Amino acid sequence: MLSQKTRYAIRAMQHLADMHGKGPVQMVEIATVQRIPVTFLATILSELSRAGLVHSQRGKDGGYRLALSPIDISYGDLIRVMRGSLALVPCASRFAHEPCKNCLDEQDCRLRALMLEVRDRTAAVLDGVRLSDPIDPVPLVSGDSS
Structure with a gap:
């Protein structure tokens, strides 16, 4: 989160x-x-x-x-500045990579492979949306608790 x-x-x-x-x-x-x-x-x-x-x-x-035009700032940029990474686990970070503690060797870890895919897809979405892009709020659907 x-x-x-x-x-x-x-x-x-x-x-x-x-x-x-x-x-x-x-x-x-x-x-x-x-x-x-x-x-x-x-x-x-x-x-x-x-x-x-x-x-x-x-x-x-x-x-x-x-400092820049809104078209030159992506949501991925903002999250990286504030969080340091888009990765959900340290071993999947592109710029702040660290091996996970108490884990398998990275080449054998299927969780890491999945998290690399999640990171890449997340980056594609967040880097593709700019501050200049209109984003309409989505109304909460009844029963939606996410």
Whole structure:
């Protein structure tokens, strides 16, 4: 599952994408509209800034804006910045690979083979969707608890 921090980061970036080209957006606006605690949002925006995805501007008319066009930022980019990987297990990570503890040798592990496939398909979907792409909310179907 995505951490709360990653979900907040995505919502903040969606808000900045919606406001792209309209000038800096104040942190309080993002926090209020997206229901993100201000102190937590400050940490998130700092990380996104260090990753080169957000610019901050100080002063009376300051705030935050995307460092790149929304078409140049994928959801895969955001999740990698916040989580470090799209993989569900460390041995399936492309950039942060680690052998799993108490596991089979990697060449014999069918779970790893499956998780590599999951990672690649997940990456294909998340890297193919940009902040500029419209995403309509899906209404909850009665009885749906996922």
